[in-house]
Amino acid sequence: MDLSCTDEEEEFRARLREWLAATLPGLPERPDPLDWPARRAYDCGWQRRLYDAGYADTHWDASPTQRLIFLEETELAGAPYVGANFVGLLHAGPTIAAEGTAAQRERWLPPILRGDEVWCQGFSEPDAGSDLASLRTKAVRDGDAYVVTGQKIWTSHAEVADWCELLVRTDPDAPSKHKGITWLAMPMDAPGITVRPLRTLAGSTEFAEVFLDEVRVPVENRVGEENDGWRVTMVTLSFERGTAFVGEVVACRRLLGELARTARKNGTWDDPVLRRRLGRLSAEFQALWRIVQANVSEAQATGGVPGAGGSVFKLHYSHARQELYDAAAAVLGPDALDLGRDWTLDRLSSLSYTIAAGTSQIQRNIVAERILGLPKGR
């Protein structure tokens, strides 16, 4: 039980803090959250600044503790979040770093780190959301390419992406539906791809339907072995559940502080029920931050890939985040109905957290089966 950082890590923190203080005031104004091309430009610009200052690789090259420090400090300083670079930095990047060949790492990782290329996530399909392994988009080998035909849905950031982490079925006759899947990196400008943005309930087009009509993807774009894509995907998902939300926990703790200040100003703090509700949420987010540290310690000791503990975290975090924005609405009162106010859009966005990256129901199955050893069932 050691929560202290080494001298080297503390120096890293101090240097980063200094750099953030010098850099953040000079950033351009944040774009309209509904304007995705503008958001892409803004998010990539921020990523480029991180790259030039030597902080871009903290997502998968630095030690896990350093990564925690990076996320903690950037969030505390109110720095921009990964935004459009989410899939590349937290998903495809770590997966390629862990499972890709040297040539693949050389081809795809530097542009992600520099903010030159944006990735989207082509996992879910109309009939394969929570039951992801039921996906039907097929890829047929033709010489040095896979010919891909099918449809993806909820494809995050497809509207502005250069690359897609794509799951396809390469062996329809495999003995189990998990065995015939392959992980491909698909260029989004290939002929045969049609992107139709979907509007979320928050009004934004952060995901899309993607139609694939005989799209040729070079065989060299396959990460991992053919038909071994499910295992590669599990690596991706453990990153998604294990560490991708880490920065947001810090952001939630910062938001709670802002809420308390607002509540003291507008008088809602005098309501003991609301005050105690904020106290309880604060205790929960503090504990969630400690769980993150426990998971990172575990991952650091076992080789870097977070385990099923990520599901424990995600289950509580996704609900606590929704409760946090409901509490924010209670503090704001009628202003909570104004989309122009801070937190209102975030409140709407938080509704996806118990669904995206595996619904809470799926996470409970994972915890029950993989951690508690209960039998598989329906």
Add this chain to the structure above:
Amino acid sequence: MDFRLTEDQRALRRGVRELLAGRFDREVLRGFVDAPSLDRGLWRELGDAGFFSLRLPEAEGGVGLGLPEAVLVFEEAGRVLLPGPLVSTHLAAGAVPGAADGSVVVTSVDEGLVPWLDEADVVLGDVTGAVPVRSVDPLTPLHRLPGTGDGAHPYPPPRTSSWGDPRAERLPTTGLAEATLLTAAEQVGSAQATTDMAVSYAHARSQFGQVIGGFQAVKHLCAGMLVRVELARAAVWAAAVTGDPVEVAGAKLLADDAAVGNARDCLQVHGGMGFTWEADVHLHLKRAWVRAELGMTAARAEETVAAGL
């Protein structure tokens, strides 16, 4: 940073678990439920094993360990429902002669309640006028102090408590923070025990031609229990390392939730069996209710954490 247990801490936990398994198994527990009393022999053995002197310096005959180790030990006590004023006696070691080696039993006034008053050798705090109550927990005899809920009002009037005014909330002093944290650690142990009991029952009990652990409704109850106990444990361990009073209050809040919530869900997984005296679930639930009133109540914990915002 490495939040995992060290090898020494794992060995300590293993040692305490083995000691308790050998000396206070389920049969012994049920024996004391039928005939409640404090086992002085066991108390001495705990003293000999360093349970109470764990944090005293070695020069004073103690083990010289810290709060993180104490938390692990109290988790084990909570897991087996070890009875007695363990927290008070542990905290009195070094100050009250005989507490460290387990020859003296020390209790204290806590939130208007006094556990084990008749069996204790030393009582810390003013117990003038204390009256015995029929304790909900068969293995925690309780006295109540006058003016702390005499039954005149079924619900406390809103302004007679310190709930209403945040400025009335004081951060706990060091001793109180430690008592709160060690009580929270016992709650975590109990929450883990009821999780284990529920999972084990879900593996063993069959209905509709399969073990009930295969039903999603049961699995989801069990998964929720694990989430509660993991969240509470992370909070308690971290608070033991930082010693931060606000973090201690948050840890108590989540540990109470875990112990009470998991006992309830464990009872539900046991079905009709869970509602009988024979199952141990009710003992965990009742002890969890008592501990939730000791150290720091949920209302005070929430106010304390809010005051830190």
